[in-house]
Structure formats: structure tokens, C-alpha cells
Amino acid sequence: MADWIKKLPGPAQVYLEDKRLDEVECIISDLPGIARGKAVPATKFARQKYFHLPDSIFYQTITGDWGEAAGDEGFIEKDMILKPDMATATAAPWTADWTLQVIHDAYDRDDKPVACAPRNVLKRVVQLYRDKGWEPVVAPEMEFFIVGRNLDPAHEIKPMMGRSGRPAAARQAYSMTAVDEFGPVIDDIYDFAEHQGFEIDGITQEGGAGQLEINLVHGDPVKLADEVFYFKRLIREAAMRHDCYATFMAKPIADEPGSAMHIHHSVLDTKTGENIFATSDGIETEKFRHFIAGLQNHMPSALAVIAPYVNSYRRYVKDHAAPINLEWGRDNRTTGIRIPLSSPKSRRVENRLAGMDCNPYLGIAASLACGYLGMIEATEPKDEFKGDAYEGDGDIPQVLGQALDLFEEAPALHEVLGPRFAQVYSIVKRAEYEEFLQVISPWEREHLLLNV
Known part of the structure; x- marks a missing residue:
């Protein structure tokens, strides 16, 4: 078992006991509370410290349209840096294979929390x-x-x-x-x-x-x-x-x-x-x-x-x-x-x-x-x-x-x-x-x- 899996929260370790982890869903909440992110193979997740998503996910309405909220730079959809909070790692037990979900936090290029990310607002x-x-x-x-x-x-x-x-x-x-x-x-x-x-x-x-x-x-x-x-x-x-x-x-x-x-x-x-x-x-x-x-x-x-x-x-x-x-x-x-x-x-x-x-x-x-x-x-x-x-x-x-x-x-x-x-x-x-x-x-x- 990989070292990072041994450090997972207890329930996630129990869920994976004697199992081969297939996939990790890297997720973050948008303004409505919809989970956005990427699903990656477990082997790739083990190698990555972060991943990118465009900041435009926070400018999207519930219908999929866009608010003009991008700021002075314009709607360039710049990348955020999303870092996993491994304390949130948990099973996705309804999936066909062995999958974990991990909530990520959003940071900008200067490593500052993205102000409009809902989890950052609560923090x-x-x-x-x-x-x-x-x-x-x-x-x-x-x-x-x-x-x-x-x-x-x-x-x-x-x-x-x-x-x-x-x-x-x-x-x-x-x-x-x-x-x-x-x-x-x-x-x-x-x-x-x-x-x-x-x-x-x-x-x-x-x-x-x-x-x-x-x-x-x-x-x-x-x-x-x-x-x-x-x-x-x-x-x-x-x-x-x-x-x-x-x-x-x-x-x-x-x-x-x-x-x-x-x-x-x-x-x-x-x-x-x-x-x-x-x-x-x-x-x-x-x-x-x-x-x-x-x-x-x-x-x-x-x-x-x-x-x-x-x-x-x-x-x-x-x-x-x-x-x-x-x-x-x-x-x-x-x-x-x-x-x-x-x-x-x-x-x-x-x-x-x-x-x-x-x-x-x-x-x-x-x-x-x-x-x-x-x-x-x-x-x-x-x-x-x-x-x-x-x-x-x-x-x-x-x-x-x-x-x-x-x-x-x-x-x-x-x-x-x-x-x-x-x-x-x-x-x-x-x-x-x-x-x-x-x-x-x-x-x-x-x-x-x-x-x-």
C-alpha cells in the first residue's frame, strides 16, 4: 500500500482494505454547491501535488450561463491552483470501481486563497x-x-x-x-x-x-x-x-x-x-x-x-x-x-x-x-x-x-x-x-x- 494511502482518514483506509484504488475524484464546490473537478487515475493522483481549473467556474450561473465577474483582466479563464485537503478524503461507494473523493482548496498564482471559492469564504x-x-x-x-x-x-x-x-x-x-x-x-x-x-x-x-x-x-x-x-x-x-x-x-x-x-x-x-x-x-x-x-x-x-x-x-x-x-x-x-x-x-x-x-x-x-x-x-x-x-x-x-x-x-x-x-x-x-x-x-x- 502506498504511503499516502496509509495516511488517509480511518474510514477511507477501511473502505480500501485489501482493495486496489482505481480513481480519485478531485473536487471543489462552485457557488451553487455543485462539485466541479477532475477524475484521475489513482497512480496519477499519487504523483501530483495540485491540479488546475479555470477561475470561471465561480462566474457560472445555475443554468450554465456566465456573469461578467472576471474583473479587470477580462474573461481569460486563468487557472487556479487546487490543492487537496487529505483530511476530506472519503469513499465514493456508489461507483462501479474503488474510488475516493478529495475536496480541494483554491489558490491563485501567488499562493493566496481564491476569495470567491465558497470553502475559502467559510474559512x-x-x-x-x-x-x-x-x-x-x-x-x-x-x-x-x-x-x-x-x-x-x-x-x-x-x-x-x-x-x-x-x-x-x-x-x-x-x-x-x-x-x-x-x-x-x-x-x-x-x-x-x-x-x-x-x-x-x-x-x-x-x-x-x-x-x-x-x-x-x-x-x-x-x-x-x-x-x-x-x-x-x-x-x-x-x-x-x-x-x-x-x-x-x-x-x-x-x-x-x-x-x-x-x-x-x-x-x-x-x-x-x-x-x-x-x-x-x-x-x-x-x-x-x-x-x-x-x-x-x-x-x-x-x-x-x-x-x-x-x-x-x-x-x-x-x-x-x-x-x-x-x-x-x-x-x-x-x-x-x-x-x-x-x-x-x-x-x-x-x-x-x-x-x-x-x-x-x-x-x-x-x-x-x-x-x-x-x-x-x-x-x-x-x-x-x-x-x-x-x-x-x-x-x-x-x-x-x-x-x-x-x-x-x-x-x-x-x-x-x-x-x-x-x-x-x-x-x-x-x-x-x-x-x-x-x-x-x-x-x-x-x-x-x-x-x-
Whole structure:
């Protein structure tokens, strides 16, 4: 066995035990969160210290068009230097041969991190915390739908057929019988996750037809974002083995709840390892309140990052399990910011606004950035909300264009995420939004064609 294989993470070594590694997938996340990269023979990977991809992968919209974000040099598609982070090496257990995946980090010709690479954006935010003596901890929750194959975009998305031969039922949150309907898909998800060394904290049925949630154990933000990035592919592959699709659209089915990526946050003191959100006797600290205030004050400007598509805003519907405002409350799932029941050691803040369609690196980075700004600015949150927050007014953007306006007018947020990233992101999302506005929808043809 080659020396570099002996240094792989434990699960990858177990996966390859007594096997011959055939291929390594060298990957990096683009702005939407799609894995870009190259597949190379294992023997070639062992010899290379890096590989190249053009920086234009960060200027591409979800439809494959381009935003004019290349900068002063023009659209020359200059090469980035992509270096492997071998701590991320993990199996690709759905492939026909023995394959590893390795996440890479992007650097420019001067060996500086490429500012618009999503993983670098998150690393930047985490480092700002560490510079203050804080260690951020996150725990993402992933919601998604298992749906029937959809080969024609003109057709509505339908729930998958369950094990019983009937379509997946809605309004069955936390039902074990509903979970059993997806048994074969879930079995493969567990098997793939085990091969990849990922620890699942639980799988539950959510309120939508064919909607599931996977919770991950809390930990380092970059590591958890890597896992969500990997999990999206893992779950899609498991679903396709059973003649269905997994979708992470924020709102794939009308009249059903949308899919969120709730993010739980706590912050530790680097020196003591203690949670800075509460004292040992349970008293909540100033930093706890300031973090909440940061989410309330800056999340509207960050919404274009955690709700990145036109479809994302269809999720924020009153009484459909998604928040419509940035009120905060204890053990209250109607508020955008929830404080779950916990011990002082585990005191945390849950951001319920992020959609599962966001790039996990950017979604976590944006949420952490807002909390960071609150702690730096030492601002106070609004009073705790008591009761049903759906009875209040909405205070978040309702469409992507409005969210982009707020993002573009947020210099403090840009400084935390990185000015170059903010510039590129805005240009690419504007191009994407303007492309959408050229599309005439079936609703318009049905109600306007002969009636106006």
C-alpha cells in the first residue's frame, strides 16, 4: 500500500482494505454547491501535488450561463491552483470501481486563497472568530424530498411511490411508518454514510409528502459544511438506485412545506473550551444576546446567500413550517431564530431561515457572519417573542431581487465574507435573476393570455 494511502482518514483506509484504488475524484464546490473537478487515475493522483481549473467556474450561473465577474483582466479563464485537503478524503461507494473523493482548496498564482471559492469564504469567517479567541460550533439539519423521477420540467413534481406501492403521504411528521416507506433508500443512505465515515444523528419524516430530515452531530463549521456537501451527492445517488430522485429545492411541491437547512450555533472560548453563550449556572450572557441581535440586524442582507434562488422565497409562507420574520423565542418553532431546550453547556441559537438549496459553505458562513457582527457591534436584540410568530408581520425580503438589493448595500457583511466574494456573488446572482425574468410561466399564460 502506498504511503499516502496509509495516511488517509480511518474510514477511507477501511473502505480500501485489501482493495486496489482505481480513481480519485478531485473536487471543489462552485457557488451553487455543485462539485466541479477532475477524475484521475489513482497512480496519477499519487504523483501530483495540485491540479488546475479555470477561475470561471465561480462566474457560472445555475443554468450554465456566465456573469461578467472576471474583473479587470477580462474573461481569460486563468487557472487556479487546487490543492487537496487529505483530511476530506472519503469513499465514493456508489461507483462501479474503488474510488475516493478529495475536496480541494483554491489558490491563485501567488499562493493566496481564491476569495470567491465558497470553502475559502467559510474559512475566512471562522478565522475571524478565532482571531477573537472564539471557536464557532455548528450543527446543520438537512431537509429534502424523495420524489418520483421527473423527466419533463413542464410536469409537476410528484412524491415517490413508497414500499407499499402508494405515493408518499403528507402531513405525517415524525411517523415511523412513513419513514419505513423509504426503507430501501434510507438503508443505502446509512450504508453510504458509514463507508464515508459520517455520523448521522438521526433521520425523521418531516411534514411534506416524501420529505425527510437528517441531523448531523455538531462540530467544526468547515468539517460540517464538507459533510453536507458530500451528503447531497450521497443522498442523490442512494435515491437513483431506487428509481427516484432526491431534491434539495427549497419548495419543490406546491402546498407542501419547503426544505430548510436549519443551522444550530454555539461559540466556545478558545482558552477554556466553555460555551460563551451561558454561564455554568445557566445565566445567558451578553454574547448570547449580541449573537441573536446580529442575526436580526444582518440576516435580511444575507438572505440572498442563504436563500439563493427565485424558488427559495416560495418557502417563506405563513403556517408552512418556515419563518416569515426574524423574531426570536425559546423552544418556539414559529420564530426565525429559535433557542432550543438545552443545558448551559449546550446553549445554542438556531437559525431557521436557511434553505436546503443554499451552498452549505456559504449558508453557514453567512449565518456565522451575522452572529459575529452582532458580537462585535455589541447590539441588543428585540424582546423575546412569546406566542405564534406567524401572527406577526413578515420582515424579510419576499423575492430574490429585493434580497440582492439589501445584500449589495451591506458593506459590513461584505467585509466579513470578503469584498471580492460579495462582488462576484452579486454579479452572478443578478445574471441568474435577470435570466429568470425573461421566462414566461404557465400561470401567466393561463390567466393573462385571454383575460387582460
